[in-house]
Each structure stands twice: as structure tokens, then as C-alpha cells.
Amino acid sequence: MQGETETRKPCLVLGVTGGVAAxxxxxLASCLTKAGIDVDVVMTESACEFVTPMTYQxxxxxxxxxxxxxSWQSKPDHIALADRPDLILIAPATANTLAKYARGIADNLxxxxxxxxxxxxxVAPAMNxxxxxxxxxxxxxxxxxxxxxxxxxxxxGRVACGDTGVGRMVEPGELFDxxxxxxxx
Ligand SMILES: Cc1cc2nc3c(=O)[nH]c(=O)nc-3n(C[C@H](O)[C@H](O)[C@H](O)COP(=O)(O)O)c2cc1C
Numbered sequence: 316m317q318g319e320t321e322t323r324k325p326c327l328v329l330g331v332t333g334g335v336a337a338x339x340x341x342x343l344a345s346c347l348t349k350a351g352i353d354v355d356v357v358m359t360e361s362a363c364e365f366v367t368p369m370t371y372q373x374x375x376x377x378x379x380x381x382x383x384x385x386s387w388q389s390k391p392d393h394i395a396l397a398d399r400p401d402l403i404l405i406a407p408a409t410a411n412t413l414a415k416y417a418r419g420i421a422d423n424l425x426x427x428x429x430x431x432x433x434x435x436x437x438v439a440p441a442m443n444x445x446x447x448x449x450x451x452x453x454x455x456x457x458x459x460x461x462x463x464x465x466x467x468x469x470x471x472g473r474v475a476c477g478d479t480g481v482g483r484m485v486e487p488g489e490l491f492d493x494x495x496x497x498x499x500x
Contacts, residue, residue, distance in 0.1 A: 325498035326353040327398050329404035330425045331371070332412040333361020335475040336441040336484035340406050342385045343487040346373035349496055351375065355396060359412065370452055383424045393424055397432035405429075406467075407441035407484045408450050416464075417455035435497075437465040439490055444480025467493060470492055 327347060331340050344354050356371040357380045368379040380392055390398075405412065405425070412425065416438075421427040427435060437461065447450060447469060460466060468485035 324351060324353045325402075325500065326355065326400045327494060328400040328403040328428065329354050329356045330357045330408070330412075330429075331356060331366070332363040332402065332405060332425070333359055333364060334407040334409050334441045334484070335365060336407035337362050337365040339484060339487045341370050341374055343406065343490055344371055346397075346491045347494060348375050350491075350499065352494070352498055355380065355400065357381075357396060357428060359409075359423055359425055361409070361411075376397045380424055383427060383485070393427040393431055394430045396424075397434070400432075400434055401431060402435050402437065402494065403429070404437045404439065404451045404490070404494060406439035406487075406490055408438040410446045410449070411438075413440060413459065414451065415417060415436065417458040424435050431496040435463075435465070437467055437493075439467045439485050440469045441474075441484035442469070442476055443474055443476055444482040447480075449476045 331337050331342055333375050340443050344356060354375045355377060356375060358368055367430050368381055371379045415426050419430060421430045469481055470483045470485050471481045472483045474482045
């Protein structure tokens with residue numbers, strides 16, 4: 316209508332990878348949606364072993380992306396998902412996805428989106444403490460930090476397999492506060 320200015324909602328691409336903490340990110344996606352953020356979820360194949368895309372679709376009310384090869388319209392999904400958001404957050408971020416991201420591997424929709432974006436990228440690693448302490452992971456994290464990727468956590472405590480140490484994903488409430496402050500304040 317004439318005279319009306321259209322206000323665009325802030326947009327987050329939430330990458331979900333294959334760790335047990337994937338269930339926690341459904342709560343995060345729900346809270347961010349309720350806060351007025353458009354949350355476009357991109358799941359890896361392994362993430363779909365832990366939580367169904369339907370869960371994310373239900374809490375966000377939006378299409379959930381799981382494949383490079385499905386659903387795209389005028390632009391390939393990885394280009395649209397790289398251009399559209401104000402922020403990309405990967406939570407949980409597995410050792411595998413962090414390693415591939417650090418090395419520029421683009422063999423799924425999430426990794427291809429990451430390679431195609433110039434938007435800020437945050438990662439919330441979650442893994443067994445030995446995986447987090449492995450020299451390969453340490454080197455990959457240094458590469459990512461040097462490129463400007465913001466690393467949230469991981470926290471110390473008990474991880475799903477029963478080990479204790481640094482490797483737990485930062486709690487969804489804390490991730491929510493960080494994203495909300497960045498996108499809405
Ligand atoms: C039960 C189970 C739990 C897992 N949890 C984690 C985890 O918390 N963090 C992690 O880095 N890998 C975890 N893995 C291994 C990843 O799922 C595996 O490396 C996978 O290739 C990751 O793929 P993605 O990075 O494409 O999602 C787990 C595997 C299984 C079977």
C-alpha cells in the first residue's frame with residue numbers, strides 16, 4: 316500500500332550438524348522464531364539422524380533445507396542461503412563440519428553455503444573432549460578464527476558419551492542471547 320514502508324525481519328541461517336546436541340538447537344530455533352527472527356535451518360545428512368527436519372519446520376514455520384539438489388527456485392539454495400541472512404550460526408558444529416569448512420570443502424548444502432557467503436559466521440562446536448583437543452581440530456579452529464569466524468564455546472562439563480571435559484555445546488539460552496543482541500538490539 317502507498318506510504319507504507321515494508322520492514323524486513325532479521326534473518327538467521329541456522330546450520331545443524333550431526334551431534335547429539337542437535338536436539339537443543341530445536342529449542343534455540345523455536346525461541347529465535349518467537350523473538351521475530353526468520354530462521355532458515357540447513358541440516359546435514361548426519362543431523363537428520365538425530366532430529367527430523369519436521370521438528371525444525373514445525374518450530375520455525377519455514378522450509379528446512381537438507382540437500383543441495385532439492386527445492387530451489389530462481390537461484391540455487393546455497394546462493395540464496397548465502398546472500399539472504401544477516402548471520403549464519405552453526406549449532407551444534409561437529410568436528411567434521413568444522414574441518415571441512417576450514418579447508419574449503421563444499422560437499423553438502425551447508426558447506427557450500429558457507430563457501431558462498433560474505434555474511435558473519437558463528438560456530439558453536441560440540442564434541443567429545445578428546446575430539447576437541449585433537450591437534451587437527453585445534454588447527455582447524457585457528458584457521459577459522461583467523462578468517463573472522465566467531466567461536467562460541469564449547470563449554471566444560473559432561474558430554475553425551477559420559478566423558479567429562481571441554482566439548483559441550485554452549486547452552487541454547489546463551490546462544491539465543493548472543494544472536495538476539497546481534498540481530499535485534
Ligand atoms: C551417537 C553419535 C553422536 C555423535 N556426536 C557427535 C558430536 O557431538 N560431535 C561431533 O563432532 N561428532 C559427533 N558424531 C560424529 C558425527 O556424526 C560424524 O562425524 C558425522 O560425519 C558428522 O557429519 P556432519 O558434520 O556432516 O554433520 C556423533 C556420532 C554418533 C553416531
